[in-house]
Amino acid sequence: MSSQKPHHPLNVDGEPRAFFGRRSGKRLHKGQDQLFKELLPELEIALGDEMLDPKVLFPGADRHEIEIGYGGGEHLSLEASRHRDTGYIGCEVFSGGIAKLLQQIDEEELGNIRLYTDDALKLLQKLPEASLDGAFLLYPDPWPKTRHHKRRFISPLTLSELGRTLKPGAPFRFATDIEDYANWTLAHILRAPDFVFAPERARIWHEPYAGWEPTRYEEKARAAGRNISFYLSFRRR
Template identity: 40%
Template sequence: MASDLDKASDKAHGPLRSFGRIKARPIKPRQAALVDTLLPRIAVPDPANGPIDLAALMPGASEAWLEIGFGGGEHMAAQAARRPDVLVIGCEPFLNGVASALRHVEEQQLENVRIHADDARAVVDALPDASLDRVLILFPDPWQKARHNKRRLVQDETIAAFARVLKPGGRLRFVTDWADYADWALERLDRSEAFGRLDADQDWHVAPADHVVTRYEEKKLGDTAPIFLEYERR
């Protein structure tokens, strides 16, 4: 039976929540201060208020990337530091992760990061057609039990939504350390006419050249070495 939290989240975010816990341990005082001061300055406008204007978020940005579920923010911050010309939007509902990411943004003085501390699907729905150059999904909640598979982020509906917001030639990267989720994503992405897999003959355990290893990845919590799937918007 669904918990009250699940029911409340379903009302707020659609039929099913695709992520687990919202907060674990207490947030450190420094990071809590950043939630109060830095987050309001770099937060993505509330998607409930209407379409998101990417040009207003970072005038003159050469590209716009979306990272869904950035965890502690190490990968997002590293990518943003490498490409200060790119607007990097990160979505993460886990408050401890948001607080950690804010610390990275402050320490590296990143001016090209914008954060949505909630469900990424609301942001995707509010983005204009063909507005993103990249979508990055790294180690999403695997929802391993068969009865929970319907909660996985990667579904036919979300793949269609990613296709809508990606520019032709835009890239979608999916990374997981659970073999069953890799097969699940591969099946759904391959049957989408909007996407074509890149380097299909390459060992899927080989990380792309620009991949950044995170603390989560180093913990090796899944049942396989990380699997990398890279697709292009046709």
């Protein structure tokens, strides 16, 4: 673990950006607790003063992608098992989600995943320009109350950093079952100079991505009666 002083990203006004989100929930069971103690230190990314080159994290990997807020890790572990020549960075702060992904990494022997357990923006700001081949933000916390919208991950600042770190033409994929958050994201993307939204046809954004497997958050949304999801795909200019 790094002993450096914590780095606090700044918002568009130059003020420290607050980070909101649960870090712990139910107590971890014995096996999960053991993985936290033994496996997580081997995979956890600690930021230092220098830029973090994904090529150093994943020697020999052909591609490098990031998933921000991977939840229980269903999508991330599936992608990592399908594409073992791609290095995946997973960002999540919730201990329960981290534990679930650690179990999948251990059981499936996924050596192409590294984990970051703090605000993903801090990590993005340490990545070199044009160093990522893709990014995912799937079913993020929608913070539905208007006074909480500032807590949403999508903002001019985060899109600026995503645009800086993605290679030209690289995809950024965003999924949600909350129409207001889909509209929020699209409005921000259309104002962001680094991204293009060019769907092949109308309503394609309601069709899951190729090879998509529902996440547990998507299944919970279905159980709650929210049967329409938005699968938005953007490209780095």
